[in-house]
Amino acid sequence: MSDLPDPLLRVERLKKYFPVAGGRGSMLHAVDDVSLEIRRGESVGLVGESGCGKSTLARLLARLHDPTDGRIVFDGADIGALPAARFARSPERARIQMVFQDPTDSLNPRFTAEEAIAEPLKLLASLGREALRARVAELATQVGLPAELLARFPHQLSGGQKARVGIARALAVRPDLLILDEPTAALDVSVQAVVLQLLERLRRELGLSMIFVSHDLNVVRLLTERVAVMYLGEIVEVGPSDEVFRSPMHPYTRALISSIPGQGPRIRLQGEARSPVDPPASACRFHGRCPDGQDRCGREKPRLVSVGGRAAACLLAANRVSSSA
Amino acid sequence: MNAPLRARGSAPNPPLLEVCDLNLEFRTRDGAVQALEGVNLQIRKGEIVGLVGESGSGKSVLSYALLGISDRAARITGGEASFGGIDLLRADARVLAELRGREISMVFQSPRTALNPIRKVGRQIEDVLRRHALARGSDLSRGLREGAIQALREVAIPDPERRLNAYPFELSGGMCQRVMIALALACRPALLIADEPTTGLDVTTQAAVMDLITGLARERQMATLFITHDLALAADYCDRIVVMHAGQAVEDAVTGSLFAAPRHPYTRRLISSTPGPAGSISSLAPVPGNLPDLRRTDLPACRFAERCERADERCRRIRPLLGESQAREASHRVACWYPDAADAAGADPVLAGREG
Numbered sequence: 001m002s003d004l005p006d007p008l009l010r011v012e013r014l015k016k017y018f019p020v021a022g023g024r025g026s027m028l029h030a031v032d033d034v035s036l037e038i039r040r041g042e043s044v045g046l047v048g049e050s051g052c053g054k055s056t057l058a059r060l061l062a063r064l065h066d067p068t069d070g071r072i073v074f075d076g077a078d079i080g081a082l083p084a085a086r087f088a089r090s091p092e093r094a095r096i097q098m099v100f101q102d103p104t105d106s107l108n109p110r111f112t113a114e115e116a117i118a119e120p121l122k123l124l125a126s127l128g129r130e131a132l133r134a135r136v137a138e139l140a141t142q143v144g145l146p147a148e149l150l151a152r153f154p155h156q157l158s159g160g161q162k163a164r165v166g167i168a169r170a171l172a173v174r175p176d177l178l179i180l181d182e183p184t185a186a187l188d189v190s191v192q193a194v195v196l197q198l199l200e201r202l203r204r205e206l207g208l209s210m211i212f213v214s215h216d217l218n219v220v221r222l223l224t225e226r227v228a229v230m231y232l233g234e235i236v237e238v239g240p241s242d243e244v245f246r247s248p249m250h251p252y253t254r255a256l257i258s259s260i261p262g263q264g265p266r267i268r269l270q271g272e273a274r275s276p277v278d279p280p281a282s283a284c285r286f287h288g289r290c291p292d293g294q295d296r297c298g299r300e301k302p303r304l305v306s307v308g309g310r311a312a313a314c315l316l317a318a319n320r321v322s323s324s325a
Numbered sequence: 326m327n328a329p330l331r332a333r334g335s336a337p338n339p340p341l342l343e344v345c346d347l348n349l350e351f352r353t354r355d356g357a358v359q360a361l362e363g364v365n366l367q368i369r370k371g372e373i374v375g376l377v378g379e380s381g382s383g384k385s386v387l388s389y390a391l392l393g394i395s396d397r398a399a400r401i402t403g404g405e406a407s408f409g410g411i412d413l414l415r416a417d418a419r420v421l422a423e424l425r426g427r428e429i430s431m432v433f434q435s436p437r438t439a440l441n442p443i444r445k446v447g448r449q450i451e452d453v454l455r456r457h458a459l460a461r462g463s464d465l466s467r468g469l470r471e472g473a474i475q476a477l478r479e480v481a482i483p484d485p486e487r488r489l490n491a492y493p494f495e496l497s498g499g500m501c502q503r504v505m506i507a508l509a510l511a512c513r514p515a516l517l518i519a520d521e522p523t524t525g526l527d528v529t530t531q532a533a534v535m536d537l538i539t540g541l542a543r544e545r546q547m548a549t550l551f552i553t554h555d556l557a558l559a560a561d562y563c564d565r566i567v568v569m570h571a572g573q574a575v576e577d578a579v580t581g582s583l584f585a586a587p588r589h590p591y592t593r594r595l596i597s598s599t600p601g602p603a604g605s606i607s608s609l610a611p612v613p614g615n616l617p618d619l620r621r622t623d624l625p626a627c628r629f630a631e632r633c634e635r636a637d638e639r640c641r642r643i644r645p646l647l648g649e650s651q652a653r654e655a656s657h658r659v660a661c662w663y664p665d666a667a668d669a670a671g672a673d674p675v676l677a678g679r680e681g
Contacts, residue, residue: 049527049528049529049530050498050527158615159380188379188380188554189379189554189555189556189595189598189599190379190594190595190598190611190612191611192598192600193598193599193600193609193610193611194611196600196606196609197606197607197609197611200606215527215528216528216600217528218557218599218600218601218602219600221600221602222600222604222605222606222609223606245602255529256528256529259528259529259531259532260528260557260602261555261557261558261560261561262557262560262561262601262602263602266532266536268532268533268536269529269533271483272497272499272500
């Protein structure tokens with residue numbers, strides 16, 4: 001066996017298809033044949049355009065959706081096979097927690113901050129009343145939420161304070177893996193900076209693994225060690241964040257990075273992404289939009305090919321790497 | 326109506342829109358909210374001006390006031406706003422209605438809620454053209470249809486003849502925003518106000534939409550007010566940037582100068598809290614504190630004073646005016662008693678990466 005310790009989470013050929021309403025058996029391939037590993041204490045980014053499947057993948061990993069096919073192995077246990085409804089009562093539930101996108105939408109407006117943070121503890125940890133209070137107070141300190149705000153309802157809190165409640169709530173049951181779906185998308189830059197620094201500190205202090213879903217590439221670059229780029233349900237590139245951002249291998253990653261404001265010359269993509277419903281089995285899904293595309297890309301489906309810690313699913317990237325090597 | 330608006334002025338390029346000392350408050354049950362205080366803003370023909378600041382800084386309130394579509398609780402308590410010689414704040418409702426959509430147009434933040442969900446997009450564009458009677462001729466309905474097709478073609482919507490019949494829900498977010506832009510530009514306005522036009526869009530779509538708006542603006546010599554909280558985006562597309570904080574305009578500068586040497590402490594913090602292509606997470610330096618509650622009657626004269634490490638009694642008592650402190654050249658004005666030096670060295674933090 002390898003000398004590397006087992007990853008905390010291993011995803012193997014994961015698929016999630018949704019039937020299309022009135023589509024006569026047509027399937028929307030939201031997540032298609034995705035394999036990925038997350039090590040202990042590692043922070044991994046998932047990026048891509050809306051509709052690329054990054055949120056669906058996050059929800060599969062948080063076991064809020066049931067996969068169509070493939071395996072999700074968490075700390076040695078295959079948790080993918082367990083239906084989501086049963087997983088909610090399994091001991092692994094507490095170990096994977098999620099922070100949702102909009103803190104306003106994801107907090108119950110009738111719960112005070114204290115009740116919101118206490119809720120997962122009531123469901124997943126049996127604590128006495130005093131112990132519960134103490135744990136909530138400890139969590140509030142951990143995320144920098146002043147104790148006097150605990151009695152407030154969401155509408156009495158600012159965006160940044162609500163984000164802190166959302167994070168405290170996810171941390172309440174001491175998870176090993178935190179999945180964050182655009183945790184700062186609704187915040188102002190200044191508040192966002194504070195929340196990003198909080199997340200980084202928590203990861204260091206608690207030794208958490210994190211999956212960070214975002215379309216803000218500058219934020220992902222700051223917060224993650226590794227990044228996976230998704231396009232139409234598939235991972236098209238994965239590698240250390242610094243390297244991927246510095247020298248992207250896949251043409252889609254290059255276009256994505258060149259679209260970040262302040263990046264200088266931009267690669268313009270033609271048209272829009274094709275439909276994720278019944279995609280062709282033997283063509284690159286980026287074909288037709290790809291600035292480098294060749295005829296071959298429309299006939300042959302690229303596999304994710306690893307080159308020293310990095311991987312890209314592109315027929316042309318493979319050539320580029322081997323010719324430069 | 327167009328001729329007197331556009332052929333005015335003896336100066337080479339007088340401002341098309343000029344806002345002077347604008348004050349606006351909202352009357353609420355808990356007292357008056359001082360939403361705008363002494364705001365100054367000028368936009369010239371063909372100029373793209375960014376209006377940036379945190380949420381609650383008054384960016385949208387200002388644009389709604391200019392269009393005369395403020396909330397009913399809003400009251401303008403002072404100042405002037407003139408657009409090509411027309412007094413926007415005191416003009417007759419009919420005059421404003423003629424102006425809106427024809428001379429001054431707006432692109433709203435979320436196209437899906439701004440568009441009528443049960444009307445085909447082609448019809449919505451025809452509505453605008455009909456309202457301002459820009460389609461004429463013996464066959465009005467054909468003229469309208471052709472106008473709508475042309476409008477969609479200009480915003481690079483493929484197959485416009487077919488898309489005319491689409492409902493907003495049948496289009497992607499980026500396509501909806503293009504329709505919104507087509508709608509706003511159908512009458513070839515002299516001034517476009519774009520309020521966070523790319524919020525919620527992907528970076529690739531964002532780039533396409535911004536290229537489209539600014540490309541058309543340049544081509545038509547249209548003045549554009551671009552409202553955003555994304556400094557990096559403003560840096561990429563604007564000629565000049567006005568920074569707002571808590572209802573006050575605190576800095577107004579040519580884009581390059583603003584990023585190379587921000588002078589207001591708020592601008593500097595805003596830039597340093599924006600994640601850029603370089604730098605680390607610990608180098609993010611957020612703005613301390615929160616926006617002050619604008620209902621307060623004891624607001625400091627400089628509304629940034631309570632968040633500012635340099636503030637003293639003078640800042641709390643006397644409001645610094647844009648351009649008054651150590652008045653430099655008009656290309657970089659700052660409302661601060663203790664601004665950073667105009668020639669502060671240092672690379673552009675957003676474009677070139679930040680120093681640790």
